[in-house]
Amino acid sequence: MKDQAAKLRMQFADQGTAKVSLAGMRSLSFTSGKGGVGKSNIVVNCSVQLARLGKKVLLMDADLGLANIDIMLNLVPKFTIEDVLMGKKGINDVILEGPEGIHVLPASSGISEMSELDSDQQLSLITELSRLKGNYDYILIDTGAGIASSVLRFNAAADEICVVTNTEPTAMTDAYALMKIMATKYQVKRFNLIVNQANSMAEAKGVHQKLCMVFEQFLPVDLVLTGFIPKDPNITRAVRAQTPLSVLYPQSPTAKAFHLLAKQLDQNPDRSFNPDRPNFFQRLGLWKKR
Ligand SMILES: Nc1ncnc2c1ncn2[C@@H]1O[C@H](COP(=O)(O)OP(=O)(O)OP(=O)(O)O)[C@@H](O)[C@H]1O
Numbered sequence: 001m002k003d004q005a006a007k008l009r010m011q012f013a014d015q016g017t018a019k020v021s022l023a024g025m026r027s028l029s030f031t032s033g034k035g036g037v038g039k040s041n042i043v044v045n046c047s048v049q050l051a052r053l054g055k056k057v058l059l060m061d062a063d064l065g066l067a068n069i070d071i072m073l074n075l076v077p078k079f080t081i082e083d084v085l086m087g088k089k090g091i092n093d094v095i096l097e098g099p100e101g102i103h104v105l106p107a108s109s110g111i112s113e114m115s116e117l118d119s120d121q122q123l124s125l126i127t128e129l130s131r132l133k134g135n136y137d138y139i140l141i142d143t144g145a146g147i148a149s150s151v152l153r154f155n156a157a158a159d160e161i162c163v164v165t166n167t168e169p170t171a172m173t174d175a176y177a178l179m180k181i182m183a184t185k186y187q188v189k190r191f192n193l194i195v196n197q198a199n200s201m202a203e204a205k206g207v208h209q210k211l212c213m214v215f216e217q218f219l220p221v222d223l224v225l226t227g228f229i230p231k232d233p234n235i236t237r238a239v240r241a242q243t244p245l246s247v248l249y250p251q252s253p254t255a256k257a258f259h260l261l262a263k264q265l266d267q268n269p270d271r272s273f274n275p276d277r278p279n280f281f282q283r284l285g286l287w288k289k290r
Pocket residue numbers: 032034035036037038039040041042063144145196197229230231232233235236239
């Protein structure tokens with residue numbers, strides 16, 4: 001364990017030349033300022049819809065202290081990320097198979113924040129995650145709500161950030177606050193905006209416009225309206241049934257909205273993206289240095 005950590009420390013010491021190619025894998029974080037706006041439902045359904053587009057998807061529950069994804073998918077994890085951190089299990093012992101063949105990396109409840117992990121634990125996680133290279137087209141990361149340091153770091157490590165808000169001013173204000181931090185502290189220049197629980201596309205556009213106006217005044221960022229999901233009581237039914245709405249009601253308008261969102265994400269990647277920059281796992285490795 002110590003030897004492995006020392007080796008990795010050397011490897012990450014020169015991030016500029018370290019190249020662990022993940023051959024086209026895209027990492028997308030799903031995040032929000034305010035809690036309870038629908039991130040977990042969106043990330044679960046997006047994963048299912050991307051799988052239906054023929055993509056290999058890993059869904060990572062990065063709400064490390066308050067795991068939800070396993071419950072939403074009716075999975076019973078024998079092991080979690082915590083076992084990886086303790087060096088008890090390898091990453092492939094922890095990953096479970098969910099609906100439509102998606103793979104799920106479950107979190108555990110009650111784990112301490114990533115920022116509190118010692119460097120050997122962080123390296124252990126990064127080494128194990130690196131074993132996944134080449135296995136996936138997408139890694140979708142469900143972060144906790146808010147601006148805790150672990151949330152910011154997962155967002156900073158992802159290739160693209162999908163910010164989820166609903167139409168309430170409080171959620172919009174908190175989404176703005178989160179993006180402002182990501183833009184000023186981590187130099188993020190582009191965000192995907194997903195408006196949840198909107199009554200119409202026009203309402204989603206209104207939310208997008210309001211946020212753009214604030215950014216125009218204060219910060220030069222590109223805010224892309226990537227999708228909108230209607231308010232639908234079937235989402236709550238699906239959560240109760242521990243089955244994604246896209247599986248339970250595949251023909252519903254809301255499942256179609258998730259399909260459009262997945263397609264939009266798949267077909268409109270950030271084109272300014274530099275493929276040679278350090279990948280998701282390497283950027284997680286930069287945590288210690290910040
Ligand atoms: N489009 C929607 N229509 C109706 N209800 C919704 C919709 N999206 C989410 N919900 C409901 O809102 C609640 C919160 O959803 P979810 O758990 O996905 O949010 P979250 O952002 O992941 O929350 P947290 O910040 O706690 O992780 C759930 O009860 C869910 O059923």
